[in-house]
Amino acid sequence: MKLYLRPVxxxxxxxxxxxxxxPFLLSFSSSQxxxxxxxxxxxxxxxxxxxxxxxxxxxxxxxxxxQVRFDKQNEQIWVISVYVIQEFxxxxxxVHAIKIGCKKIFKKFENCEIISCVRNDNLRAHYAFIKAxxxxxxxxxxxPEKHFKFSKSSKIKKHNYDCFN
Numbered sequence: 406m407k408l409y410l411r412p413v414x415x416x417x418x419x420x421x422x423x424x425x426x427x428p429f430l431l432s433f434s435s436s437q438x439x440x441x442x443x444x445x446x447x448x449x450x451x452x453x454x455x456x457x458x459x460x461x462x463x464x465x466x467x468x469x470x471x472q473v474r475f476d477k478q479n480e481q482i483w484v485i486s487v488y489v490i491q492e493f494x495x496x497x498x499x500v501h502a503i504k505i506g507c508k509k510i511f512k513k514f515e516n517c518e519i520i521s522c523v524r525n526d527n528l529r530a531h532y533a534f535i536k537a538x539x540x541x542x543x544x545x546x547x548x549p550e551k552h553f554k555f556s557k558s559s560k561i562k563k564h565n566y567d568c569f570n
Contacts, residue, residue, distance in 0.1 A: 412459075420462075494529065
């Protein structure tokens with residue numbers, strides 16, 4: 406399996422727009438609402454220009470099949486969002502993409518925590534984050550109320566650093 410994450414490029418705008426509005430992916434999203442092209446392009450440009458959003462395209466055997474996105478909430482916390490297109494789900498690719506993406510963030514930001522917000526009925530994502538080393542955690546804010554909350558912290562420092570104390 407040749408899986409890697411590449412930084413998003415402006416040329417990916419249309420691809421991500423199509424993925425974002427894909428019925429299969431929408432059925433697992435938090436909002437479950439389609440977006441219009443103008444709204445998407447505004448969001449995409451702002452995301453690329455921002456130091457608070459990092460987006461990677463998941464490439465598997467030479468084909469772009471999804472994305473891993475990190476949104477900075479504060480100096481220590483990033484929220485992860487990930488999806489893989491339908492034909493590649495159920496193969497463990499998402500788990501590997503989550504692990505690779507987190508390693509990239511932990512390498513750039515030594516003392517941080519990555520939070521995942523997963524809808525209660527999205528069991529595939531629930532298990533993917535657990536397999537990727539996340540733990541379920543009671544977290545206030547960052548996630549809608551009816552979501553599982555998962556956390557993974559960098560292991561750069563030896564003490565137990567917890568942003569929520």
